Amino acid sequence: MFEANLKHIHSISKAFFKNLQFLISKFVQKTIPFLFITDRSNLPPMIEINGIKKSFGEKEILRGVNLTIETGSTLVIIGRSGCGKSVLLKHIIRLLTPDEGTIIIDGQDITHMREKDIFKIRKDFGFLFQGAALFDSMNVEQNVGLALRENYSLTSGEIDMIVAEKLELVGLPNIQKMKPSDLSGGMKKRVSLARSLATNPKYILYDEPTTGLDPVMSDQIDELIKDLSEKLKVTSIVVTHDIFSVYDVADYVAMMHDGKIYFEGTPNELQNSPDKLIRDFLNRTDKKI
Numbered sequence: 001m002f003e004a005n006l007k008h009i010h011s012i013s014k015a016f017f018k019n020l021q022f023l024i025s026k027f028v029q030k031t032i033p034f035l036f037i038t039d040r041s042n043l044p045p046m047i048e049i050n051g052i053k054k055s056f057g058e059k060e061i062l063r064g065v066n067l068t069i070e071t072g073s074t075l076v077i078i079g080r081s082g083c084g085k086s087v088l089l090k091h092i093i094r095l096l097t098p099d100e101g102t103i104i105i106d107g108q109d110i111t112h113m114r115e116k117d118i119f120k121i122r123k124d125f126g127f128l129f130q131g132a133a134l135f136d137s138m139n140v141e142q143n144v145g146l147a148l149r150e151n152y153s154l155t156s157g158e159i160d161m162i163v164a165e166k167l168e169l170v171g172l173p174n175i176q177k178m179k180p181s182d183l184s185g186g187m188k189k190r191v192s193l194a195r196s197l198a199t200n201p202k203y204i205l206y207d208e209p210t211t212g213l214d215p216v217m218s219d220q221i222d223e224l225i226k227d228l229s230e231k232l233k234v235t236s237i238v239v240t241h242d243i244f245s246v247y248d249v250a251d252y253v254a255m256m257h258d259g260k261i262y263f264e265g266t267p268n269e270l271q272n273s274p275d276k277l278i279r280d281f282l283n284r285t286d287k288k289i
């Protein structure tokens with residue numbers, strides 16, 4: 001009797017462990033691919049801008065902007081001068097806070113996040129401001145290494161190496177000791193770009209990266225933007241007046257007009273659009289070049 005019970009318990013526990021084994025193997029089969037998955041299409045969109053509105057005094061600049069930028073892609077924003085492109089970029093890193101609407105970065109709502117937490121989010125971003133915005137009192141080396149010195153615990157030797165590497169990347173090796181006042185407009189722009197690349201950001205916002213550069217240098221900067229996006233999977237938003245840049249670097253284009261996104265599509269769709277406003281904008285921009 002006792003032996004029969006023991007046998008019964010033994011067979012039940014055997015079945016239990018067999019089932020458990022089966023469940024664990026199913027769990028592992030289903031979970032492990034998610035842990036190691038590299039297909040970025042399963043990730044949430046990187047930046048979601050939902051209905052943001054912004055006024056300065058009486059002037060309504062953004063009137064409900066909706067935009068989604070997917071991880072790893074390059075979005076180019078175009079639109080007439082003064083339509084709010086720079087204002088929009090500044091919202092993405094919360095240098096400005098919208099009056100209405102939300103900004104979601106990698107699933108996190110940053111619209112009203114505290115400055116302390118925003119600071120952490122900003123660490124993932126490189127921002128190339130319109131106008132070079134270098135600190136005149138610092139030399140090139142100090143300007144490019146600024147974020148590295150302030151936010152990371154690196155030795156000065158490590159910082160020197162990173163600064164040299166980034167200056168090389170923008171085609172300006174060995175100018176570490178020069179002052180911004182000794183640089184041409186184009187050089188300032190490239191030093192500023194080196195500075196925004198110094199921390200190897202996941203996302204880069206470029207505000208007019210090629211303005212003031214000659215065509216050869218503009219092409220080089222476009223190549224660099226493309227390289228960063230393709231090789232390092234950096235997610236980029238580029239505001240530009242340079243229509244060649246649109247066709248060179250964009251996965252998607254958004255055209256702003258009247259405080260909203262008027263057009264969103266591929267460069268090809270933009271080029272073939274019959275819409276009068278778009279045609280006029282492209283023709284005017286073409287003529288300027």
Ligand SMILES: Nc1ncnc2c1ncn2[C@@H]1O[C@H](COP(=O)(O)OP(=O)(O)OP(=O)(O)O)[C@@H](O)[C@H]1O
Pocket residue numbers: 056061079080081082083084085086087088130
């Ligand atoms: N901090 C601010 N305070 C008041 N008005 C502002 C502020 N920032 C921007 N504006 C106004 O918002 C409008 C849009 O400016 P923004 O710089 O975004 O234009 P833009 O599309 O980037 O133009 P551009 O192509 O010339 O760079 C402008 O009329 C500008 O004067």
Ligand SMILES: [Mg+2]
Pocket residue numbers: 085086087130207
């Ligand atoms: Mg601007």
